[in-house]
Amino acid sequence: MGPMERRERDRLALRRKILDAGRRLFAEQGYEAVTMRTIAHEIEYSPRTIYLHFKDKDDLIRELCRQDFHAFGTEMAKLAGIADPIERLRAAGKGYAAFAQQFPNHYQLMFMTRKPVVDRPEDLEWHDDPEADAYAFVRACLSEAHDKGMLRTGWSDPDLAAQVVWAALHGVLALHITHREDPFIPWAALDARVDGMIRLIVSGLRAEPPPVAPKKS
Amino acid sequence: MGPMERRERDRLALRRKILDAGRRLFAEQGYEAVTMRTIAHEIEYSPRTIYLHFKDKDDLIRELCRQDFHAFGTEMAKLAGIADPIERLRAAGKGYAAFAQQFPNHYQLMFMTRKPVVDRPEDLEWHDDPEADAYAFVRACLSEAHDKGMLRTGWSDPDLAAQVVWAALHGVLALHITHREDPFIPWAALDARVDGMIRLIVSGLRAEPPPVAPKKS
C-alpha cells in the first residue's frame, strides 16, 4: 500500500464526491438548473477539477444514469419471487411508477433525455441480465407468460410486447412529469392513471379464461 | 388605408416571418439547436428585432405550439365522420403517431417539453371544443363508446380513459424520440409498436362480445 495506492484512493474518493453531489443536486433541481459551477462549489473545488474526472457535463450525467439504471434493475429483480408472470409484471409496473414519482428528476434523466450514442463496449456488458436490467426483466416476464399460454394471440414476440408495455407506463409518467401543471388537461389523480394503465395492459394482454370456469356449470 | 395600416401590415408580416423561420428551424434542428441569433440571421434582421415581437424565446415557442395545437386539433376533427367511436379512436391514434413521426421536433415541443404555466385566459378559450382540441376529441370518442356500452366496466370516467389512452400512445412516441438510437434496446419497428399499442388499447378497453354470438348455438 504505497503512496500510489493512496493517491488512487483519493482520486476515486473525489470522483465519488462529485457523483454524490451531482446526484443530489440533480435530484433536487433537475438537469438544467444544476451548473458545473454549482457542483464545484458544493464540493469546495474549482470548476475545472470536475473536468479532471469527467470529460464534460454529459459524461457526468451518463455515469449517474448508468449507476441508477443498475440500481433500478436490481430493485426490479427483487420481484422475481412472484410466481405468476403477469402478477410479477404488475408489481414491476407499480415499482416503476413509484420510482418515477419519488425521483422525477432521475426519471427524467434516465428515460426522458436523449443521450448521444455510446460506443464503449463495457457499457453494454450488464445488459440482457434480468438480475440487473429492468428491460430484460419485463421481457422475461412476458416471454414466460406467453410460453404458458397466458397471453392473447399476437404477443409472441417478447421484445415487441416488452416495448409496448414499457411504453404504456412510460407515457403516463412522462406526461405527468412534463404536463402535470398544464391547466388545459383536467388530470385524474396520478395513481388512478397508473392503476388504470396497468389494468389496461393486463386486460389487453391476458388471454380470456378459456371456456369460463369449471364452477359455473 | 393610410400609412398606419401599412405599418401594421408590415409589422404582422415580420411577425409571421419570424414565426415561419422559427418553425422551420425548430422542425429541422430542435429547440436547443436553434438560437435567437440563428433565427435573426435567417430573416436578415438583428437579434434584438425578434424581441420587439416576442417577449423571449419561450414566448416565441409557445406561440408556435399554440398554432400547431390548433392545426393538430382540426386535423383530428376530420375523423369525425367515422361512426364507430372505437374505430374513430383507432384512426385518431394512427394520425397522432403519423404526426409525431413526420414532425418529431414539433412533437417534442408540443408534448415533451415542460412549459411554464400560462395565465392568460384567452389561451384557454379554444379548449374543450372537439373541433379544435385533440384531447377533447379523444375524450368524446371514449365517452360515446362508454355510453353505447362498448367498454369494459371501470372506464366510465372519460377523462381518465382519455388520459390513459393518450399516455399509452405518447409513451411509444416519446420513447422513440428520445431512445431511438439507444443500442441497449433491440427496438421493434416503430410501426409495429404503434400498431401493437393500438391493439393493446382496443382489446384492453372493448367489452367482450356479450355471451359469444347468437350463431354458435
Add this chain to the structure above:
DNA sequence: CCAATTTAGTAAACCTTGTTTACTTACGCA
C-alpha cells in the same frame, strides 16, 4: 537527499447564447 517530471489543482479567460441598454434612423404628422 536532490533535481526532474508528473499530477492535482486553480484563477482567469474564452465562447456561446439569451437578453438589455443606449443610440440612430425613418417616418407620420402638426
Add this chain to the structure above:
DNA sequence: TGCGTAAGTAAACAAGGTTTACTAAATTGG
C-alpha cells in the same frame, strides 16, 4: 420644417460550459 414616436441596430451584459496558462505539491530516478 421640426417634433415625437416607432423600428431597428450595435454593443454590452450575464450565465454557464469549457479551456488555457500557470502554480504547487508529490513522486521518482539518480
